[in-house]
Amino acid sequence: MFRSVVFMSVFMFAMPAWAGDLQPREGWAVYPTSQTYEALIKAVKTAVKSNGLIVVTQAGPTKAAANRGITIPGNRVIGVFNNDFAVRVLETSTAAMIEAPIRMYVTENEGGTATLSYKLPSHVMAPYSDEGGAALAAIAQELDARFLAIADDATKGSH
Template structure:
């Protein structure tokens, strides 16, 4: 009996950890797609470049988990910014730069499709507008438009 319980426990813990598809939440843009995780990740990177921003960072636990024998859904965080925005943000608020790069999140859904999501830059920068004022709010609005263009290009393949 103990062996059966140990086997079942090992089996349950080795199943994919589907946390469920991301749902819309306050301050986020969430875009379900029909693309696979890998295809959407590549499309996001291309769209970032074609919209004048740079992929500054990337992180994801999927491959590292696989190297440990653990299967989890595709999961990639892509940090996006550029030096022009960095300099302009710093002119308004040193504290606000803690939020750069702003992240785009690509997650694999249980059905094999992927979702592109991100916190709206205006939402991310909102806590600093008391310091950065209207200038920082305007920069955040520009970033909102840029992130929306990235999402549209990545989803439609028009990058």
């Protein structure tokens, strides 16, 4: 009996949390939607392009876990940036470029919907303000506006 309780306790903690558990936090924008996980990924990619940025990277553990026989909620990180912003950031702070591309995060919720979230570019770039100054802050504000436009376009009518 004791072993069963220990096993169940360990198993419960090993269960993946649904993205619905993702809570807004300082420096983040979080958009729960009525879209499916796959539909939201597609909408984000389309919105990135239409707002003048590029999907630079994509990563997520969902498919790799499935290949190992493990089912977890959909989880995709999409790195977003472009060369114009890269050159401009580098003119202000070499160190700040480690943050590029800035990531958007699509997570699957229990019930089949999905959430889009991201750290605000101004929040991501804030640690480099001493080096990058007002110019870097202005670039980060431009990126904040682009990321908001992407989120608005990708989640239109679904949050």
